[in-house]
Amino acid sequence: MTSVATLLAPVEEDLKTLNHNLRQLIGARHPILGAAAEHLFQVGGKQLRPAVVLLIARATMTDGEITARHRRLAEITEMIHTASLVHDDVLDESETRRGIPTVHSSFNNRIAVLAGDFLFAQSSWYLANLDNLEVVKLLSKVIMDLAEGEIQQGLSRFDSELTFEAYLEKSYCKTASLLANSGKAAGILSGIARDRADQLFEYGRHLGLAFQIVDDILDFTESSETLGKPAASDLRSGHLTAPALYALEEQPALETLIAREFAEENDLERALAIVHETRGIERSRDLARHHAEIARQNLAHLEPSESKDALDGLVDYVLRRCN
Amino acid sequence: MTSVATLLAPVEEDLKTLNHNLRQLIGARHPILGAAAEHLFQVGGKQLRPAVVLLIARATMTDGEITARHRRLAEITEMIHTASLVHDDVLDESETRRGIPTVHSSFNNRIAVLAGDFLFAQSSWYLANLDNLEVVKLLSKVIMDLAEGEIQQGLSRFDSELTFEAYLEKSYCKTASLLANSGKAAGILSGIARDRADQLFEYGRHLGLAFQIVDDILDFTESSETLGKPAASDLRSGHLTAPALYALEEQPALETLIAREFAEENDLERALAIVHETRGIERSRDLARHHAEIARQNLAHLEPSESKDALDGLVDYVLRRCN
Numbered sequence: 001m002t003s004v005a006t007l008l009a010p011v012e013e014d015l016k017t018l019n020h021n022l023r024q025l026i027g028a029r030h031p032i033l034g035a036a037a038e039h040l041f042q043v044g045g046k047q048l049r050p051a052v053v054l055l056i057a058r059a060t061m062t063d064g065e066i067t068a069r070h071r072r073l074a075e076i077t078e079m080i081h082t083a084s085l086v087h088d089d090v091l092d093e094s095e096t097r098r099g100i101p102t103v104h105s106s107f108n109n110r111i112a113v114l115a116g117d118f119l120f121a122q123s124s125w126y127l128a129n130l131d132n133l134e135v136v137k138l139l140s141k142v143i144m145d146l147a148e149g150e151i152q153q154g155l156s157r158f159d160s161e162l163t164f165e166a167y168l169e170k171s172y173c174k175t176a177s178l179l180a181n182s183g184k185a186a187g188i189l190s191g192i193a194r195d196r197a198d199q200l201f202e203y204g205r206h207l208g209l210a211f212q213i214v215d216d217i218l219d220f221t222e223s224s225e226t227l228g229k230p231a232a233s234d235l236r237s238g239h240l241t242a243p244a245l246y247a248l249e250e251q252p253a254l255e256t257l258i259a260r261e262f263a264e265e266n267d268l269e270r271a272l273a274i275v276h277e278t279r280g281i282e283r284s285r286d287l288a289r290h291h292a293e294i295a296r297q298n299l300a301h302l303e304p305s306e307s308k309d310a311l312d313g314l315v316d317y318v319l320r321r322c323n
Numbered sequence: 324m325t326s327v328a329t330l331l332a333p334v335e336e337d338l339k340t341l342n343h344n345l346r347q348l349i350g351a352r353h354p355i356l357g358a359a360a361e362h363l364f365q366v367g368g369k370q371l372r373p374a375v376v377l378l379i380a381r382a383t384m385t386d387g388e389i390t391a392r393h394r395r396l397a398e399i400t401e402m403i404h405t406a407s408l409v410h411d412d413v414l415d416e417s418e419t420r421r422g423i424p425t426v427h428s429s430f431n432n433r434i435a436v437l438a439g440d441f442l443f444a445q446s447s448w449y450l451a452n453l454d455n456l457e458v459v460k461l462l463s464k465v466i467m468d469l470a471e472g473e474i475q476q477g478l479s480r481f482d483s484e485l486t487f488e489a490y491l492e493k494s495y496c497k498t499a500s501l502l503a504n505s506g507k508a509a510g511i512l513s514g515i516a517r518d519r520a521d522q523l524f525e526y527g528r529h530l531g532l533a534f535q536i537v538d539d540i541l542d543f544t545e546s547s548e549t550l551g552k553p554a555a556s557d558l559r560s561g562h563l564t565a566p567a568l569y570a571l572e573e574q575p576a577l578e579t580l581i582a583r584e585f586a587e588e589n590d591l592e593r594a595l596a597i598v599h600e601t602r603g604i605e606r607s608r609d610l611a612r613h614h615a616e617i618a619r620q621n622l623a624h625l626e627p628s629e630s631k632d633a634l635d636g637l638v639d640y641v642l643r644r645c646n
Binding site: 030033087090091093109110113114116117118120121122124125127128129131133136137140141143144146147148150151154155 | 353356410413414416432433436437439440441443444445447448450451452454456459460463464466467469470471473474477478
C-alpha cells in the first residue's frame with residue numbers, strides 16, 4: 001500500500017511552496033482574515049486538487065519543469081475549493097469539518113462570508129492575469145458549477161424522486177468539475193493538443209466522480225470519529241446519495257421514511273438499516289470502480305513519468321478509501 | 324430640474340430589456356432563488372450602474388447603436404452590484420435597504436449567501452464569454468475591490484485615526500471601482516482609443532466618489548423615512564465618513580465618544596450634534612462638487628450626443644441629491 005505522501009512525492013516541494021503562498025496571500029494582508037486563513041489551511045487536508053494540477057503540469061511539460069503560470073493555476077484551484085467549503089459550511093450550518101470546527105462556528109458567519117468572498121475575488125483576479133482566455137473560461141465554469149451544485153443540492157433534499165442522473169450531475173458540479181477543468185487548464189498551459197487536453201478533462205471528471213461516490217459510501221460505513229463529522233449526516237440532512245438511491249430501488253419502504261423526513265422515532269435508524277441490508281453499498285462501490293477505470297484510461301496518452309505514475313496511483317488511492 | 328427618468332431616456336428601452344433578462348436569468352432557472360430575485364430587482368432602485376454602461380456604449384459607438392456585448396456588460400455590472408449588496412446586508416446584518424426588508428431578513432442567511440454566490444458566479448461566466456481579456460481584467464478588479472472595501476470597512480470601525488485617504492480608498496473600492504472599470508470596459512468594447520478609455524475610467528471614478536460622499540452626507544441630513552434605513556446608521560455602526568472626519572478635525576472631543584463606541588447615554592446624540600455644529604457637512608458638499616467637476620471634465624472628448632448629455636446630467640443629479 002502506497003501512502004498519499006509517497007504518491008505525491010513528485011510535487012511535495014511544489015505543495016509546500018503553494019501552502020506558503022496561500023498563507024501569505026490572506027494572512028499577511030488582512031489580519032482580520034489571518035486567523036480564519038490559518039484555520040482554513042490547517043483543515044485543508046491532502047490538497048488533492050492542487051496536487052492533480054501540479055502532477056498534470058509536470059506530466060505534460062516535455063522537460064518535466066513547470067511554469068509560474070502552472071503554480072498560479074494550482075493556487076487558484078485551491079482558493080476556489082476553499083472558498084466554496086467556507087460558504088458551504090455557512091449554508092449547511094456545519095459545526096465541524098474533518099474533526100475541526102468550521103470557520104463560521106469558530107468565528108462567525110460574517111467572517112466566513114467575507115473570507116469566502118475574498119478568496120473567490122482573489123481567484124478571479126489571478127485567473128484573469130493568467131492571460132489565457134480559454135483557461136479563464138474553464139475556471140469560470142467551475143465557479144458556476146459550484147453555485148449550481150449547491151442550489152441543486154438545496155432543491156433536492158428529502159426528494160426520493162431524485163434520479164441517478166441528477167445525483168451524478170450534482171456530484172459533477174460540486175466535486176468533479178473543479179478537477180476536470182483545472183486538469184484540462186494545466187494541460188492547455190503546457191501547450192498540449194486539444195484532444196489530449198480533453199482526455200485530461202475526462203480524467204479529472206471521472207476521478208472526481210469516483211472520489212465523491214466513495215465519500216458518499218464512507219458517510220454510511222464510517223464512524224463519526226473517522227469522518228470528523230457526524231456519521232450518516234448526508235441521509236440525516238436529506239441528501240440522497242448513491243447507496244440510498246440504490247437501496248430505494250430495492251426497498252420502496254425507504255421512501256416513506258424519507259418523505260416524512262425521519263420525523264418519527266427510530267426512522268433514521270430504520271432507514272440506515274435498510275441501506276445496509278440492500279446491495280446499495282456494494283453497487284456504489286462498483287460504480288466508483290467504473291468511474292475510476294475510465295479515469296485511468298484517460299491517462300494513456302501521457303508519456304511515462306513519475307508524475308504520470310502518481311496520477312495513476314491517485315485512482316487506486318481513491319478506491320482504497322472504501323475497501 | 325430634470326428627473327432621473329428624463330435623464331435616462333436615451334437608454335430607457337435598454338434598461339427594460341436588461342431587467343427582463345436579469346429576472347429570466349435567475350427566476351426562471353431556479354425557483355428557490357426566484358422569490359429572492361424578484362425581491363432583489365424590486366429593491367434595485369435607479370440602476371445607475373448599468374445606465375452609465377449603456378450611456379457610455381451609446382456615446383462611444385459612431386452609429387449610436389450598441390452591441391449585444393455592451394448589453395451583456397451592463398447585465399454583468401448590475402449582477403456584480405446586486406451580489407455585493409446581498410452579501411453586504413448579511414455582513415452588516417441590515418434589516419432593510421431602501422425601506423424594503425433585505426434578502427437575509429425576508430428569507431434567511433442561507434438564501435442570501437447562495438443568491439450572492441450565484442450572481443457572482445454567473446457574472447464571472449458571462450464575463451469570460453465576452454471574449455475580451457482586457458474587459459475580464461477590468462471587471463475582475465472590481466470584484467477584488469468590493470471584497471477589499473468590505474474588509475477595510477470592517478477593520479476601520481470606530482477608528483478615529485482613519486485618514487481621509489483611507490476613507491476615499493474605501494469609497495473607491497466599494498462604489499467608484501465598479502463605475503470606473505465598467506465605464507472603461509464599455510468604451511473598450513466600442514473600440515475607442517486607450518487614452519479616451521482612460522478618461523471614461525476617470526469619469527466613473529469621480530462620479531462614484533461624488534455619489535458616495537453625497538450618500539454619506541444624506542446619512543446625516545435625512546430622516547429614516549427618506550433613507551429607507553435608520554438615520555445616522557453609518558456613525559452609529561462606527562463607519563466614519565466625510566462629515567465625521569471633517570468634524571473630528573475641528574472638534575477633537577468627538578474622538579472620545581467614538582473611542583468608547585457611543586457606550587454612554589446620549590453619546591450618539593452628542594456626536595451628531597458636534598457634526599452638525601462644525602463645517603463637516605458643508606466641507607463634504609464641497610468635496611462632492613470637486614469630484615463631480617473632475618467627472619464632468621472627463622466627458623469632454625466625447626462627440627455631442629443625447630447620451631453624452633445624459634452622462635453630464637447624471638453629474639448634476641448626483642449633486643442635487645444633497646442640496
